[in-house]
Amino acid sequence: MSSMARPSLHLVTALACEAKPLIDCFGLRKQEQTDYPLFQGQLRDHKVSLVVSGLGAFNAGAASAWLAGRESALGRSQSAVWLNIGVAGHASLAPGEALLVHACRAADEIRSYYPSMVAKWPGKTAALYTLAMPSQDYPADAMIDMEASGYFTAVSRFSTAELIQSIKIISDNQRSNLEKLSPTVISDLIQSRITELCSFIDNLLAIARLPQPADYLHLISHLHASVSHRAQYARLIEHLSATGGLDEQLQQALGQANTIAEVLAMLRERRDQQVPVLNGVD
């Protein structure tokens, strides 16, 4: 039968000091010999990976793509939840405020990326401009950072817009001094919002449950089957799994079949016999 995937959680930060409160919170362990600093662990039954990308949109995109590729090679990328967490500047908001990004645009681009606002976030949201250089020239209506546009561009190739989000903690504004932003101050800013961050992560993981296709390839592992046969087999299995026709008896018979043609014939026959029964539950 199909089952619901347990989505994994991918966190992306630019700086080690942004990552530290998250590493502590989820008890992540540093992985050895990786291209980017990578920390992994478990949040209930979800695998958690945190990558530290370094500064700039290019690095954020490259590190995110690297993580996506690595997890996909391990067969764990399906319906992954992605969250970029970092600090940002804003003209007037007070340091420490946490905002969900509702639109993001690189300073040199015309099009914005709109993360899909499905998971509940009770706090404020704001647009974000990603700049190439640090700046204290704050726009009136948006936050500024140096990474998010690269992150969104890269990750949108690997997951779906509802599950790709970014939260920024305000670190500086028109009245503050950028030079006072030490790693400790940044870690403290993130730490001060860890409860909201964790609760948003829970909300994201809760909406991310997507069905995993039924996998019964082991039943025909003893048979020679072309790519096309396998595709037909997978499809028929999916159909029968959906209509409840994949019982023990059939599975046993499949395991004893001598050829893939025999298997497909059995599945087709069963498919054509299946009549859907309403159970009153969707």
Add this chain to the structure above:
Amino acid sequence: MVDTIYIEQQVREHPRALAVMQRFKHARVIEIERYSEVFNSHGQNFRLQKQNPSLILAHKSNARLHSTPAQYETGGGANYYFSHMLNCLYDCRYCFLQGMFQSANYLLFVNFEDFVADIASTAEQHGHDARPAWFFSGYDCDSLAYDPVTGFAEHFLAAFEQLPNAVLELRTKSTQIRSLLARPATPNVVVAYSLSPPAVASELEVGAPGFEKRVDAIVRLQQHGWRIGLRFDPVIWHADYQQDYAGALAYLFERVDAAQIDSVTLGGFRLPRDYYKKMQKLYPEHWLFAAGLNSEASQIAYRQTLEQEVLGAVETLTRQYISQQQLYVYPSYEAGPAQQQGVAELETMR
């Protein structure tokens, strides 16, 4: 409850947009340039988004009116459809909108006046036709489900009162009929109710009012003088389908005046191939996208013999209450033998 509203800059001050925003005072409002930036962008998942859709308020600048596919004609004259809104409050598992749109967000075009102007000028072009031109609403949304928010019915009913050679058909499953009961019935408006037996409705028509509630609404509208259409489309094949449809029809026609029914339509479950592919990917675990289907017809539909059997049975049941002239049946197949290659194609379709 909507918690995010995207609004195009150009409709920011539109009275209808302001009224909608007034209803959702606590929603976050995000300004956008064009609705397509949000609605059409790739990489969205309809199923995930349906858990908490946002509302997009926009201006429809062109292509407000479309000709209907030639097959779908209950009025006999020229036929057009229009959509003041894309997507629906309900979540019917068979709904083709899941296959058609990237996004499950509700997209509301607030410039009703432009829709009405297009309808009026098109109706005028058909001024000398023997039969009135029909304008269908509810292809890409439910016509009435969002009516308390949009004020759609009030605006369009008033407009059609001035267009005697045009007929408006409102396709709906909604019981939001207050605005219709608050005014005299308009003779050139048909309220067309989509119906399924209670067991089908409760399993597949997620979020829509139950069968009995819809029948109550039909009875009230009919008593108020509104013309009523009944749509069993799609007819859903399942183990007890004959009993279920027989029971639903008996319940329905005990309450409504069959002689006064404008038309009844029956159609098999069918989908364009691309939509089917997308929907099956969204719900691989759902029996609806597996049971009895193949691609013998020009679209994905029940196997020809099965569709004939199912539509035939429900047609026979319906004919106990309804005359031949009132009944329209829409099979998915041109007359002719089934093509076997369709079965294999469905198996390899990804």
